[in-house]
Amino acid sequence: MRTRVTDMLGIELPIFAFSHCRDVxxxxxxxxxxxxxxxxxxxxxxxxxxxKWIDDHVDGKPxxxxxxxxxxxxxxxxxxxxxxxxxxxxxxxxHRAFVDDLLAxxxxxxxxxxxxxxxxxxxxxxxxxxxxxxxxHPIALLANALGPPPADVVELAHQHGVKVAALASTxxxxxKQVEVGVDIVVAQGTEAGGHTGExxxxxxxxxxxxxxxxxxxxxxxxxxxxxxxxxxxxxxxxVWTGSIWLTVEEADTPxxxxxxILAATSRDTVRSRSxxxxxxxxxxxxxxxxxxxxxxxxxxxxxxxxxxxxDALRRIGRxxxxxxxxxxxxxIIGTMNQxxxxxxxxxxxxxxxxxxxxxxxxxxx
Amino acid sequence: MRTRVTDMLGIELPIFAFSHCRDVxxxxxxxxxxxxxxxxxxxxxxxxxxxKWIDDHVDGKPxxxxxxxxxxxxxxxxxxxxxxxxxxxxxxxxHRAFVDDLLAxxxxxxxxxxxxxxxxxxxxxxxxxxxxxxxxHPIALLANALGPPPADVVELAHQHGVKVAALASTxxxxxKQVEVGVDIVVAQGTEAGGHTGExxxxxxxxxxxxxxxxxxxxxxxxxxxxxxxxxxxxxxxxVWTGSIWLTVEEADTPxxxxxxILAATSRDTVRSRSxxxxxxxxxxxxxxxxxxxxxxxxxxxxxxxxxxxxDALRRIGRxxxxxxxxxxxxxIIGTMNQxxxxxxxxxxxxxxxxxxxxxxxxxxx
Numbered sequence: 001m002r003t004r005v006t007d008m009l010g011i012e013l014p015i016f017a018f019s020h021c022r023d024v025x026x027x028x029x030x031x032x033x034x035x036x037x038x039x040x041x042x043x044x045x046x047x048x049x050x051x052k053w054i055d056d057h058v059d060g061k062p063x064x065x066x067x068x069x070x071x072x073x074x075x076x077x078x079x080x081x082x083x084x085x086x087x088x089x090x091x092x093x094x095h096r097a098f099v100d101d102l103l104a105x106x107x108x109x110x111x112x113x114x115x116x117x118x119x120x121x122x123x124x125x126x127x128x129x130x131x132x133x134x135x136x137h138p139i140a141l142l143a144n145a146l147g148p149p150p151a152d153v154v155e156l157a158h159q160h161g162v163k164v165a166a167l168a169s170t171x172x173x174x175x176k177q178v179e180v181g182v183d184i185v186v187a188q189g190t191e192a193g194g195h196t197g198e199x200x201x202x203x204x205x206x207x208x209x210x211x212x213x214x215x216x217x218x219x220x221x222x223x224x225x226x227x228x229x230x231x232x233x234x235x236x237x238x239v240w241t242g243s244i245w246l247t248v249e250e251a252d253t254p255x256x257x258x259x260x261i262l263a264a265t266s267r268d269t270v271r272s273r274s275x276x277x278x279x280x281x282x283x284x285x286x287x288x289x290x291x292x293x294x295x296x297x298x299x300x301x302x303x304x305x306x307x308x309x310x311d312a313l314r315r316i317g318r319x320x321x322x323x324x325x326x327x328x329x330x331x332i333i334g335t336m337n338q339x340x341x342x343x344x345x346x347x348x349x350x351x352x353x354x355x356x357x358x359x360x361x362x363x364x365x
Numbered sequence: 366m367r368t369r370v371t372d373m374l375g376i377e378l379p380i381f382a383f384s385h386c387r388d389v390x391x392x393x394x395x396x397x398x399x400x401x402x403x404x405x406x407x408x409x410x411x412x413x414x415x416x417k418w419i420d421d422h423v424d425g426k427p428x429x430x431x432x433x434x435x436x437x438x439x440x441x442x443x444x445x446x447x448x449x450x451x452x453x454x455x456x457x458x459x460h461r462a463f464v465d466d467l468l469a470x471x472x473x474x475x476x477x478x479x480x481x482x483x484x485x486x487x488x489x490x491x492x493x494x495x496x497x498x499x500x501x502h503p504i505a506l507l508a509n510a511l512g513p514p515p516a517d518v519v520e521l522a523h524q525h526g527v528k529v530a531a532l533a534s535t536x537x538x539x540x541k542q543v544e545v546g547v548d549i550v551v552a553q554g555t556e557a558g559g560h561t562g563e564x565x566x567x568x569x570x571x572x573x574x575x576x577x578x579x580x581x582x583x584x585x586x587x588x589x590x591x592x593x594x595x596x597x598x599x600x601x602x603x604v605w606t607g608s609i610w611l612t613v614e615e616a617d618t619p620x621x622x623x624x625x626i627l628a629a630t631s632r633d634t635v636r637s638r639s640x641x642x643x644x645x646x647x648x649x650x651x652x653x654x655x656x657x658x659x660x661x662x663x664x665x666x667x668x669x670x671x672x673x674x675x676d677a678l679r680r681i682g683r684x685x686x687x688x689x690x691x692x693x694x695x696x697i698i699g700t701m702n703q704x705x706x707x708x709x710x711x712x713x714x715x716x717x718x719x720x721x722x723x724x725x726x727x728x729x730x
Contacts, residue, residue, distance in 0.1 A: 001728055170632065191565040199631045200556040200565040202586035202595060203696040207631065221567035230567060230595035232728065233721045266564045266572065267535065331568040356598045360722045363366055363597065 001350070003237035004215040005184060008163060009034060009062050009140050014238025015228070015349055016186075016217060017342070018066055018143075022050045022057075023250035027342035029061040036064035036143055040120050044129040051137040064141030064165075065134040068122040068195075070278070071147035074301045080125040084307075091300065091308050098297050099312045102290050106321040111311055122146070122276070122303055128153070135160045143186065146195055146278070147173060154181040167219065169197025169204070171211040178212045185212055186240045189220030193243045193330035195280045196220065196271060202234070209235030223332040225352015229360070232353075239349075243330040248342045256322050257283075258339075266334030277305030280328055287316075287326040366715070368602035369580040370549060373528060374399060374427050374505050379603025380593070380714055381551075381582060382707070383431060383508075387415045387422075388615035392707035394426040401429035401508055405485050409494040416502040429506030429530075430499040433487040435643070436512035439666045445490040449672075456665065456673050463662050464677045467655050471686040476676055487511070487641070487668055493518070500525045508551065511560055511643070512538060519546040532584065534562025534569070536576040543577045550577055551605045554585030558608045558695035560645045561585065561636060567599070574600030588697040590717015594725070597718075604714075608695040613707045621687050622648075623704075631699030642670030645693055652681075652691040 005014045015033035019025055025035030037054065039047050047065075054063055075087045120126065131153055134142060142149075142157045143165040157164045158181065165184040168174040174185045187208035189201025199207075201220040209216050218231030219240035231239045246253045247261055260283060270284040274291035277300050282288055291299060299305050316324045340348070370379045380398035384390055390400030402419065404412050412430075419428055440452045485491065496518055499507060507514075507522045508530040522529050523546065530549040533539040539550045552573035554566025564572075566585040574581050583596030584605035596604045611618045612626055625648060635649040639656035642665055647653055656664060664670050681689045705713070 003728060170630075189565060189567065191568050197632075199696055199699070200554060200586055201567045202554065202565065202592055203556050203588075203631050203699065206589060206591050207700060221565055223568075224571060226571050226599050227567055229598035229725065232725055233594035233598050234591050235721075265535075266568050267562075331564055334564070334568065335572060356600075357722075357725045357728075360594065360597055361726055363368060363722075 001353075005217065005238040008183065008215070011062055013346065013350060014217070015346060016064075016238060016240040017245050018240065018242040019245045019251070021245070021250065021252045022054050023252070024245045024248060024342050025063055026054050026057040027248075027250050028245075028346060029058050029063045031343045031346040032061075033346050034062055034064055034141065036066050036141065038066045038145075039127075039130045039134065040066075040068050040122065040145075042130070044133045047130055047133045048136075051134065051139075055137060062140035064143055065130075065137075065139050066143040066145055067127045067130050067134070067149075068120075068145045069124060069127045069147075069149050069153070070122055070302060073123060074304055076124065083123065083125055087304060087307055091304055092297070094297050095300060095308055098295070099309060102287075102324070103312055103315060103321075106286070106316075106319075106324055108312075108315050108319045108321045108324070111315055120303070120306065122306075124150070131156070135162065141165055141184075143167070148177040148180045148182065151180045165217070167195075168208060169199060171204075171207040174208045174212050174216075178214055182214065184215055184217060186217045186219050187236070188240070190271065191281070191331040192220035193269070193281050193333075194328035195276070195278055197279075201231070205231065205234035205236055220330065221332055223335050225349050225354070226356045227332075228349050228353045229356035233360075243328075243332050244336060244345060245342065246329070246333075247336050247339055248345055249339055250342050254317070256325060257327055260322070260325075261329060261333045262337055262339075264329070264333045264336075266331040269329050269331055269333065273299035273305065275306065275309070275326065275328070277302035281330055282326050283329045283333075285326055286323045366718075370582065370603040373548065373580070376427055378711065378715060379582070380711060381429075381603060381605040382610050383605065383607040384610045384616070386610070386615065386617045387419050388617070389610045389613060389707050390428055391419050391422040392613075392615050393610075393711060394423045394428040396708045396711040397426075398711050399427055399429055399506065401431050401506065403431045403510075404492075404495045404499065405431075405433050405487065405510075407495070409498045412495055412498045413501075416499065416504075420502060427505035429508055430495075430502075430504050431508040431510055432492045432495050432499070432514075433485070433510045434489060434492045434512075434514050434518070435487055435667060438488060439669055441489065448488065448490055452669060452672055456669055457662070460662050460665060460673055463660070464674060467652075467689070468677055468680060468686075471651070471681075471684075471689055473677075473680050473684045473686045473689070476680055485668070485671060487671075489515070496521070500527065506530055506549075508532070513542040513545045513547065516545045530582070532560075533573060534564060536569075536572040539573045539577050539581075543579055547579065549580055549582060551582045551584050552601070553605070555636065556646070556696040557585035558634070558646050558698075559693035560641070560643055562644075566596070570596065570599035570601055585695065586697055588700050590714050590719070591721045592697075593714050593718045594721035598725075608693075608697050609701060609710060610707065611694070611698075612701050612704055613710055614704055615707050619682070621690060622692055625687070625690075626694060626698045627702055627704075629694070629698045629701075631696040634694050634696055634698065638664035638670065640671065640674070640691065640693070642667035646695055647691050648694045648698075650691055651688045
């Protein structure tokens with residue numbers, strides 16, 4: 001299957017797999033698609049280890065890295081060394097009390113006191129070191145998850161022969177991204193898991209395709225070959241997938257989360273600011289409900305919200321309060337009902353795509 | 366183009382056009398698709414006149430009628446003759462005051478006192494007479510907009526040789542509809558205008574196609590041939606469209622509303638209960654914002670909400686307060702930027718569809 005995207009990146013199939021799990025990334029790239037490692041949760045040192053592992057397991061096939069450099073966030077003008085401290089001071093006591101009370105009501109044990117990561121790679125200061133690590137590896141693609149990456153980062157990637165992709169949820173975003181030099185726009189509909197806009201994939205893709213000259217990938221709601229064919233019919237030159245890799249054999253998804261996803265319907269997700277402060281589609285549960293309730297103090301802007309809740313989410317993850325365990329998930333989880341290998345998922349996408357295209361051709365007769 | 370749907374209904378193109386305007390219905394049917402007249406706003410006598418006009422202008426081509434028989438609504442067990450009076454008594458004074466204050470704040474003139482329709486055809490008592498009128502005309506399709514129609518209505522339609530369609534926003538709805546004898550399921554994604562669910566078209570269609578044996582139409586976000594091809598790639602055997610007919614030459618859409626739609630982006634709609642009490646996608650404006658504000662008393666269940674607001678909406682329509690004028694509109698309005706004839710819209714859908722399918726076929730080489 002050839003599009004401008006397969007030519008640009010030297011891949012056989014225009015199938016992109018976003019995952020935080022290195023095993024999934026390597027498996028999809030080996031199967032002819034392109035695995036893209038989400039760097040968000042990793043320190044630069046951890047990211048170095050993950051990418052080294054991928055280099056050793058990807059059989060020389062192209063792969064990518066995804067960072068999160070939001071165009072705007074609270075504290076963007078603070079000096080790096082005082083960033084965490086000053087941000088912590090911006091979190092109101094009422095918000096801390098709300099989180100404490102919520103966890104107490106669900107009998108979540110107190111924190112062990114161990115310090116976790118409170119500031120992930122979604123500030124300029126924390127994402128740039130990730131970019132530097134990534135560019136020391138033979139990556140083919142650097143993707144940015146929240147709006148246009150800084151122009152100098154795009155230039156740096158290009159100097160390393162690395163193509164740059166960025167996620168857009170409106171045609172206006174896409175135009176801005178192309179203006180700073182982005183090579184591929186990932187147009188992501190509201191049904192996608194994680195940070196997402198309001199416009200659905202069906203409505204968004206043709207608008208973005210018409211707005212920019214660079215190739216577009218369809219993201220949001222792509223889980224089988226029919227959806228891949230639909231995305232390509234809309235004008236995309238490839239598909240960007242995420243949630244479907246959470247339940248593959250290779251995924252390091254915790255057992256509880258995997259069970260929840262396999263059992264969920266497409267109505268069991270919600271677009272919520274309760275994870276990071278920006279709207280993200282999450283598994284709907286008592287956590288997301290609590291932040292929408294009358295008692296909720298409202299969410300804080302990025303990155304304060306995650307700083308506020310990161311310790312709570314870690315405590316929940318270690319407790320029996322699975323009713324509070326929340327994580328990004330797209331509406332496509334409603335169709336994810338069995339565990340397959342990543343290679344089989346790639347194969348099913350391709351064979352379903354071919355079937356759909358042949359069916360469409362037959363209707364015209 | 367042939368599918369089970371074109372064979373079933375004797376039409377050339379599997380393109381369905383929902384419209385409250387008889388001119389649009391007749392024009393689309395004459396162009397080879399199927400116009401479907403929304404009966405909601407008409408009394409039985411008015412509907413009789415509209416259908417007579419269509420009979421005289423459709424050149425013998427098949428057309429359909431759409432009614433709204435919700436599976437559940439307040440007052441469903443009241444006797445028809447006391448329905449309006451008892452329902453009026455269920456509307457709290459605080460809600461009436463909220464509407465009065467909102468209109469006063471926007472300088473909307475007082476009502477002329479003339480009695481308008483407060484109960485549209487969305488109760489069993491008001492929709493059945495519409496069905497009886499419709500079945501006296503040579504219609505090919507009876508569609509129901511809110512869940513499965515009553516089984517006896519399906520049987521009555523079948524006795525008249527009329528096929529029955531119903532709108533579904535989840536696979537579970539679709540299965541229930543087929544159980545009562547529905548011939549065609551219209552699977553409608555959240556991006557659609559009017560009453561709509563939460564799941565997007567991209568995610569919903571394959572789930573419904575897999576859940577039922579009858580043919581499925583794709584609805585929500587279908588505005589051009591690429592989107593039609595996408596809907597068919599997802600497994601649908603036709604497309605159901607609505608918002609795109611609001612701006613065609615033939616449409617009787619008020620000039621102000623037409624301008625708003627032509628200027629809108631896909632982010633200018635919102636799913637709101639402020640029109641009928643059930644979630645419907647509307648043009649986002651100061652009316653929908655007011656019902657989401659802190660001062661809002663909350664919306665009432667169907668059909669009380671429309672009884673509460675019907676007079677207000679009529680007053681707004683006659684005033685200069687266009688910032689309050691609200692109406693159903695899907696996200697596709699972001700791509701509706703010019704006025705064309707209904708026939709040209711049908712032609713563009715077909716030619717765009719053929720182009721998209723040929724493009725997809727070429728990628729496999």
